[in-house]
Amino acid sequence: MALSSVELDTGAGISLHDVTPNIKAAVARSGIKNGFVTVTSQHTTTGIAINENEERLIEDVKGFLTRLIPPKGRYLHNDIALRDCPEDERENAHSHLAAMLLGSSEVIALADGELVLGQYQAVMLYELDGPRRRKVSVQVCGE
Amino acid sequence: MALSSVELDTGAGISLHDVTPNIKAAVARSGIKNGFVTVTSQHTTTGIAINENEERLIEDVKGFLTRLIPPKGRYLHNDIALRDCPEDERENAHSHLAAMLLGSSEVIALADGELVLGQYQAVMLYELDGPRRRKVSVQVCGE
Amino acid sequence: MALSSVELDTGAGISLHDVTPNIKAAVARSGIKNGFVTVTSQHTTTGIAINENEERLIEDVKGFLTRLIPPKGRYLHNDIALRDCPEDERENAHSHLAAMLLGSSEVIALADGELVLGQYQAVMLYELDGPRRRKVSVQVCGE
Numbered sequence: 001m002a003l004s005s006v007e008l009d010t011g012a013g014i015s016l017h018d019v020t021p022n023i024k025a026a027v028a029r030s031g032i033k034n035g036f037v038t039v040t041s042q043h044t045t046t047g048i049a050i051n052e053n054e055e056r057l058i059e060d061v062k063g064f065l066t067r068l069i070p071p072k073g074r075y076l077h078n079d080i081a082l083r084d085c086p087e088d089e090r091e092n093a094h095s096h097l098a099a100m101l102l103g104s105s106e107v108i109a110l111a112d113g114e115l116v117l118g119q120y121q122a123v124m125l126y127e128l129d130g131p132r133r134r135k136v137s138v139q140v141c142g143e
Numbered sequence: 144m145a146l147s148s149v150e151l152d153t154g155a156g157i158s159l160h161d162v163t164p165n166i167k168a169a170v171a172r173s174g175i176k177n178g179f180v181t182v183t184s185q186h187t188t189t190g191i192a193i194n195e196n197e198e199r200l201i202e203d204v205k206g207f208l209t210r211l212i213p214p215k216g217r218y219l220h221n222d223i224a225l226r227d228c229p230e231d232e233r234e235n236a237h238s239h240l241a242a243m244l245l246g247s248s249e250v251i252a253l254a255d256g257e258l259v260l261g262q263y264q265a266v267m268l269y270e271l272d273g274p275r276r277r278k279v280s281v282q283v284c285g286e
Numbered sequence: 287m288a289l290s291s292v293e294l295d296t297g298a299g300i301s302l303h304d305v306t307p308n309i310k311a312a313v314a315r316s317g318i319k320n321g322f323v324t325v326t327s328q329h330t331t332t333g334i335a336i337n338e339n340e341e342r343l344i345e346d347v348k349g350f351l352t353r354l355i356p357p358k359g360r361y362l363h364n365d366i367a368l369r370d371c372p373e374d375e376r377e378n379a380h381s382h383l384a385a386m387l388l389g390s391s392e393v394i395a396l397a398d399g400e401l402v403l404g405q406y407q408a409v410m411l412y413e414l415d416g417p418r419r420r421k422v423s424v425q426v427c428g429e
Contacts, residue, residue, distance in 0.1 A: 076203050105249045
């Protein structure tokens with residue numbers, strides 16, 4: 001078992017970040033050949049999902065999530081940002097709701113030292129309230 | 144490896160339940176220090192997601208899911224409840240659809256006996272068709 | 287640890303496929319009695335979710351996803367299909383977006399050789415851009 005974390009700086013608002021190379025590096029460092037990898041975001045306004053890393057699709061994701069959960073909607077959670085103003089709090093209820101739909105973890109099998117992923121699959125961190133410094137935990141399990 | 148389950152009684156309609164303390168207790172009981180924990184709901188009208196346990200956000204979640212998937216919409220699945228009336232069946236197609244979006248499991252890394260979670264992260268059971276008695280399985284893996 | 291894969295041919299557009307029997311067969315073949323199973327789709331236009339395998343609910347899923355993410359909407363990603371026309375590329379941005387919401391993996395605990403699932407729970411592959419030949423990886427872990 002080998003635990004590590006990926007740290008990265010994200011873009012403004014919604015941005016997608018392909019962490020597949022970081023996961024592959026963690027697998028290589030671990031020396032583990034067969035098993036699986038768990039990938040979990042450590043934040044409540046990010047998501048982890050496996051999808052295609054394609055720039056036009058990324059724009060579609062941003063448009064879709066913005067229409068589905070309008071940032072300027074009326075959300076009770078945003079009163080915290082308005083009233084209490086802790087340093088790291090923003091009007092980000094929409095980001096929490098999107099994170100809820102995307103999920104915070106995925107598990108990928110590992111065979112002969114390679115992630116068992118299809119041709120177009122990339123493990124993506126979805127920043128939903130950037131820019132921020134983010135951390136994703138990567139646990140490689142097996143032998 | 145140590146398998147246990149969390150049982151809890153949920154609220155009416157949509158309600159959110161923070162099971163992080165239960166998971167931490169399962170980890171402590173297991174004696175396992177490094178590895179990961181899998182958390183899986185055992186129901187088709189609940190979801191498991193990691194988010195902030197904040198009361199206004201929880202109200203936002205209820206409002207958002209109700210607008211996204213109106214309980215009073217026209218769903219074919221609800222004919223079962225109307226026609227066959229099994230004891231535990233309700234008009235709950237909207238609950239199944241929400242469960243599909245939320246997902247039924249998450250995986251969290253474990254380091255030095257602590258869940259690798261960010262400051263605001265809580266593992267939440269989303270009841271989507273309460274009140275009911277619910278079960279969540281918690282598998283602690285590692286050494 | 288025992289890794290295998292489920293291969294299946296899916297239906298047109300959106301179709302749901304219950305892979306629970308395949309997973310149970312993989313568990314039986316592995317001889318592993320206690321642990322967990324990871325299930326991960328190997329495609330970017332499919333999802334994995336646990337839900338009830340009920341035919342009217344499946345129709346509700348198709349209707350809901352089609353309304354939520356209209357296939358005929360304007361998506362930038364679809365320009366690839368129109369312009370470059372690789373053999374396996376279709377106008378499928380809506381399928382990628384649905385896959386993002388559904389997620390690509392689930393983890394299920396295993397006790398005494400049985401999946402720890404509730405009465406109505408089935409592990410479903412959601413085809414979102416069929417028909418296609420699809421692969422799902424199943425990793426059985428434990429002892």
